[in-house]
Amino acid sequence: MQTLLEQLQKLALLAAAATAGPWVREGDMACAEVLGPPTGKFAMQYPVCSSIDDEDAAFIVAVRNVLTPENLTLLVAGQAALAAAAPQWVSVAERLPEAEEGYTEFSTWVLAYTMAGRQIEASYYFKGPLKGWHTPTGKADVTHWMPLPTARATMEGASHA
Known part of the structure; x- marks a missing residue:
């Protein structure tokens, strides 16, 4: 195709x-x-x-x-x-996401492809004692990750309810 x-x-x-x-x-x-x-x-x-x-x-x-x-x-x-x-998928074998600003053990939040659920979730990588990938529901076996999309710099006229 x-x-x-x-x-x-x-x-x-x-x-x-x-x-x-x-x-x-x-x-x-x-x-x-x-x-x-x-x-x-x-x-x-x-x-x-x-x-x-x-x-x-x-x-x-x-x-x-x-x-x-x-x-x-x-x-x-x-x-x-x-x-x-466009953001591209990055293999975890190739590299891990950058550290969150002001922290050394936490990565920034990214989109992660988890092997177990074969799904895409928000996730971060932790380098501390609980080393590994973490999602809102627990640890995950991540094979690839991608940066989160950036928010618009300004939202003129947008209402926040």
Whole structure:
């Protein structure tokens, strides 16, 4: 199965190779507002059109006018940046989370994948006498962890009930 980024990259290639727009509907046709190559006895130029049903024509016109090669390039770049910025799962064999600010024995709270329950829970790592991973329900056998998402810096207009 292709990722969204791979699908957008494929769509960008298809859009770059396709007839430029803008596109319009003419009856049951979707037509580019450009003239195709000269054809016929008198070397006439006609709009590039394809005959399809009304719903498909409306969809093609809307998509072709929004998903231009330039817009698709921006979408691909944005999707790649989001993927790169997203937190990743870290193996506990690779490293443990950083210590909580002001403490040396407690890690920060993280999302942890527990082997026993095969579930994701909030957890922290304790380096003291009760060494190991701890969740609100007790100790856990954690295989991977990920930083918690960061809260928005400001919440203007938010009410706190």
